[in-house]
Each structure stands twice: as C-alpha cells, then as structure tokens.
Amino acid sequence: MIWQCHRLLQWGSGVAAVITAAFLGGLPVRAQDAEVALRCAPFGSIMYVLGNAIQDLSRRDLQGIDIVNSEGPGSTAVTVNMLRQEQWRKSIGCTSLLDYAYAENGVAPFFDKPVPEIRKEIKILFNGFYGAIGILSTDPNIKKAKDLDGKRLALGKVSQAHWGGLPRLFFEAGLPDVKVNMEFMGTDPSHDAMAEGRVQAIISQIVVSPDGVRAFKPGVVTQLFASGRNIHLVGFDEEDFARASKAGVPFRAIEIGSKAIPEAAQSAPVKWIFSPAALGVHKDFPEDLAYEITKFVIENSGKLPEYDAMLNVIASPEGLLGDWTADDLHPGAARAFREAGVLK
Numbered sequence: 001m002i003w004q005c006h007r008l009l010q011w012g013s014g015v016a017a018v019i020t021a022a023f024l025g026g027l028p029v030r031a032q033d034a035e036v037a038l039r040c041a042p043f044g045s046i047m048y049v050l051g052n053a054i055q056d057l058s059r060r061d062l063q064g065i066d067i068v069n070s071e072g073p074g075s076t077a078v079t080v081n082m083l084r085q086e087q088w089r090k091s092i093g094c095t096s097l098l099d100y101a102y103a104e105n106g107v108a109p110f111f112d113k114p115v116p117e118i119r120k121e122i123k124i125l126f127n128g129f130y131g132a133i134g135i136l137s138t139d140p141n142i143k144k145a146k147d148l149d150g151k152r153l154a155l156g157k158v159s160q161a162h163w164g165g166l167p168r169l170f171f172e173a174g175l176p177d178v179k180v181n182m183e184f185m186g187t188d189p190s191h192d193a194m195a196e197g198r199v200q201a202i203i204s205q206i207v208v209s210p211d212g213v214r215a216f217k218p219g220v221v222t223q224l225f226a227s228g229r230n231i232h233l234v235g236f237d238e239e240d241f242a243r244a245s246k247a248g249v250p251f252r253a254i255e256i257g258s259k260a261i262p263e264a265a266q267s268a269p270v271k272w273i274f275s276p277a278a279l280g281v282h283k284d285f286p287e288d289l290a291y292e293i294t295k296f297v298i299e300n301s302g303k304l305p306e307y308d309a310m311l312n313v314i315a316s317p318e319g320l321l322g323d324w325t326a327d328d329l330h331p332g333a334a335r336a337f338r339e340a341g342v343l344k
Contacts, residue, residue, distance in 0.1 A: 034065050036289060039072035040094035040128075040279065046207065046310050047075070047094055047128050047277065053307035054297060062296050065289065067092070075099055075277055076110050076161050082122055082282045083115070089282035092293070095122050096277040098166045101249050107169065123330035125279045125294050126320040130313050131162050132208045132215070132254050134272030135234035136224070137201040138194060140265070145171070145236045148201060149178045154190035155203040162275060163187050167203045170251065170273055174236065174244030191220045195227035201234070207310045208260060208274075210322055215260035216310040225263040233261065235270025251275060252323075276322050281330055290332025298340050317342045 038054065041047035051069035058067040072078055078093035083103075099122075101107075106114035115121075135145060135153070142148060156163025164184050171180060185193065193199045204224075207216040217225075225231060233256060241253050257269030281290060301320055304311035314320050317340045326334050326343060337343035 033063075034289070036065060036067050036293070037091040038067050038069045038093075038279070039088075039091050040069075040078055041072055041074055043071050046308070047279075048072075049308050050128050050279075050304070050311060050314075053304055053311065056307075057300050057303060058293075058296065061300065062292075065292060065296075067293065074159070074161060076102060076159075076165070079103065079118075079122055079280075080110060082280075083118075089284050092125065092279055092281055092285075094128060094277060095124070095280040096161065097251060097275055098161050098169070098277075101169065101251075102165070105169075105248050119328065121283055122280050123283055123285075123333070124324050124328045125281060125290060125330060125333045126297055127276050127278045127314050127322045127324070129207050129277055129310065130210055130322065131205050131275045131277065132212070132256055132260070132272045133162055133166055133203065133205045133275055134236075134256060134270065135201055136194065136204045137232050137234050138197070138229050139200040140230075140232055142201055142232070142234055145175060145234060145240060146178050147234075148180045150181075151201060152181045152183060152199055153201050153203065154183050154185050154193055154199045156184065156187040156190065158184050160187060162205055162277070163203060166251075166273065166275060169249055170236075170240075170244055173247035173249040174240040176243075188220055191224045194231070195224050195229065197229070206256070206260065207313060208254065208256070209313045210274075210319070212254050212256060212260060214312060215256075216312070217261070225261075230265040231263070232265045233257070233270045235272055238271070241271070276324075278322075278324065283330070285330060285332075287330070287332040287335075290330045291335050292332075294330075294333040294336035295339065298336055 038051045055069040075094040079095045079099040081088040102110050103115040103118035158164045190202045251273045253271040254274035255269040256272045258267040298317050
C-alpha cells in the first residue's frame with residue numbers, strides 16, 4: 001500500500017514522532033545484539049510506520065535483537081524476493097492475501113507461473129494492518145459494482161497492490177461479465193479526479209478493525225470527503241465474493257457503512273473487500289528469532305498507537321493474529337501466539 005510522501009504530514013504528530021525516533025532521537029545499535037533487517041514498504045506507507053515503531057521499541061526494550069527498518073519495494077516485490085533471493089530469507093518482510101493470490105494464480109508481471117506452494121514458503125509473523133477496499137462514486141445510480149459495466153473506474157497504479165492490483169484481480173475473478181474501463185491513475189490522482197468532477201467512480205481504501213467497527217481514513221480519502229461532493233459507498237454482492245473465491249481469489253467481505261465513513265452520502269452498509277497485510281518471513285527464518293520478535297510485539301502491542309492512530313487495529317494480541325491460522329504462521333510466531341492465549 002503506497003501513499004505519496006507529501007501526504008505523510010497529514011497523518012499528524014504520530015508519524016512525526018516515528019520519524020523523530022528513527023532519524024533524530026533513535027538509540028544507537030547495541031554492538032552485542034543480533035541485527036535483523038525489516039524491509040517492507042515505501043516511505044510514507046502505514047507498513048513503513050509500523051516498521052519504524054517496531055525498530056524504535058526494539059532498540060529500547062528488546063534485549064539481544066536489534067530490528068533495523070528501511071524502505072522496501074512493497075509487499076508483492078518483497079514476497080517475490082523472499083522466494084527467490086537468499087539474502088531476503090534472513091530478513092523480515094511483508095506479504096498479504098493478495099500476494100498469495102498473485103502467486104497461486106501466476107499473475108503477471110509479478111509471477112511468470114503459478115507458485116502453489118507459496119503458503120508453505122512464506123510464513124506470517126503478525127498482522128500489519130487491515131484494509132477495506134471498495135468503490136466510491138458521485139453517481140447515485142451506481143449502487144453496486146456491477147453497475148460499473150461500460151463505465152470508467154479510476155484506480156491506483158497496477159503496481160500498488162491494494163489500490164490497483166487487488167481490485168483489478170477481484171473484478172476479473174468475481175465479475176468477469178462486467179466490462180469496466182479501468183484507468184490506473186495512481187492513488188492521489190484518482191482521488192483528486194473525483195474531487196474535481198473528472199471521474200464518477202474510484203477505488204479507495206480505509207484501514208479498519210477486523211469487525212469493521214473502527215475505521216481510519218488515509219489523508220487522501222479524508223481530503224476527498226472534505227471536497228464538498230456527495231460521495232456514495234458502492235459495494236460488491238455475495239455472489240461476487242463466491243465467484244472470486246472459486247476462481248482462486250479468496251477474499252472475504254466486510255461491511256462498511258456510516259460508522260466507518262460517516263461522511264458518505266448514504267447510510268446503508270455495503271460489502272467491501274477485506275484484505276489484511278502482514279509482516280512475514282521465509283520458512284527458513286530462524287525459529288528462535290521469529291518467536292522472540294513476535295512475542296515482543298505481542299507484549300508491546302498496546303504501545304503501537306502511540307506511533308500512529310491507524311495502528312489501533314493491531315494494538316492487541318487478537319488484532320495481531322486476525323484470521324491467520326497456525327498453518328499460516330511461522331512456527332516461532334505460532335508458539336508466541338499460543339503462549340499469549342489467542343491461538344490453540
């Protein structure tokens with residue numbers, strides 16, 4: 001998930017605190033500690049903020065291990081690198097349900113052939129955020145995704161996993177008969193185009209708690225709703241999710257309504273695509289390190305919102321685990337979650 005750097009200041013003092021800790025006031029690396037690289041997302045994304053939070057906490061309170069966060073190429077590229085490059089197998093990266101779907105379906109240009117064993121190769125440590133991806137429209141006649149047949153839909157770039165890649169894949173798998181003119185503008189340009197009245201439908205995203213009760217809007221979404229236009233929530237049907245799952249794109253629905261986005265023009269809830277993204281590692285990542293790091297993050301999860309309000313959704317052992325099962329987790333992470341009492 002990529003947000004442009006100039007949007008970063010809109011996130012407020014929480015991100016400023018992270019940057020200050022990381023670049024100005026961070027504690028020096030302890031020479032005796034084992035250094036573990038965390039390379040996930042580009043500067044300005046929520047996963048980058050999470051990485052800096054974990055780096056800062058580890059330098060203060062984690063004995064024997066020093067986690068060093070740096071800018072990464074995004075979850076799909078990281079997933080590919082962990083599969084193919086030996087040096088990445090010693091790092092913490094990120095992955096998501098979308099990246100699993102890309103690999104299992106052999107979606108180009110990311111994978112030149114299907115990788116059916118992806119879930120055995122790339123294992124989960126803990127969640128990074130929960131995204132809800134759906135459609136916003138200024139046209140009240142567009143009530144469901146299928147109403148976009150023959151119409152324009154502005155999206156993020158194809159390389160932006162959750163703003164562009166996921167909705168394209170979901171439409172192809174879940175609504176194959178709906179012909180949409182998809183324009184991959186980028187996150188900021190697509191939202192600006194709607195604010196300026198140049199497009200009537202866009203793909204958007206918010207960060208939500210797994211039950212959909214709490215929601216946090218990125219700055220680009222907040223600005224769009226502040227434009228004064230009547231913006232409607234547009235969702236998908238259950239049959240869209242069932243068809244997509246059958247086609248190998250198994251995302252579940254999450255209800256989004258007035259509690260999550262009170263600025264929307266209508267109050268009836270709609271079904272958006274629920275997509276968690278997680279910090280993960282290669283299966284060969286040392287089990288003791290996976291255990292110690294996951295245990296530390298679980299024990300310090302309540303401190304994460306101090307770095308940014310969006311991290312509220314993972315500020316508990318339950319939030320860090322989410323829908324992942326023991327089979328999804330790295331064995332070291334599974335042991336930490338069992339000890340925390342949230343995994344059987």
